[in-house]
Amino acid sequence: xxxxxxxxxxxxxxxxxxxxxxxxxxxxxxxxxxxxxxxxxxxxxxxxxxxxxxxxxxxxxxxxxxxxxxxxxxxxxxxxxxxxx
Numbered sequence: 001x002x003x004x005x006x007x008x009x010x011x012x013x014x015x016x017x018x019x020x021x022x023x024x025x026x027x028x029x030x031x032x033x034x035x036x037x038x039x040x041x042x043x044x045x046x047x048x049x050x051x052x053x054x055x056x057x058x059x060x061x062x063x064x065x066x067x068x069x070x071x072x073x074x075x076x077x078x079x080x081x082x083x084x085x
Contacts, residue, residue, distance in 0.1 A: 010045075017041040 017038035024040055026033045 013041065013045045 020037040020041065022037050023034055024037045026035070026040055
């Protein structure tokens, strides 16, 4: 479901970017850049996705480590438990 939502958002962003192809000026501190509005929109979208991934990756890694530890504990408990005949 999340993947479908991500695809739909991406499609909307691309359509919006294609329909807005005028040249714009972007000023960042003292630097000035000129480019199509579509390029600016897509770059901002990609920066948002990248920053979101950077924010989420540590928690994903932590959860994977926790899952691995719990699987190891479960495996050890299964080995220690005597089997009933």
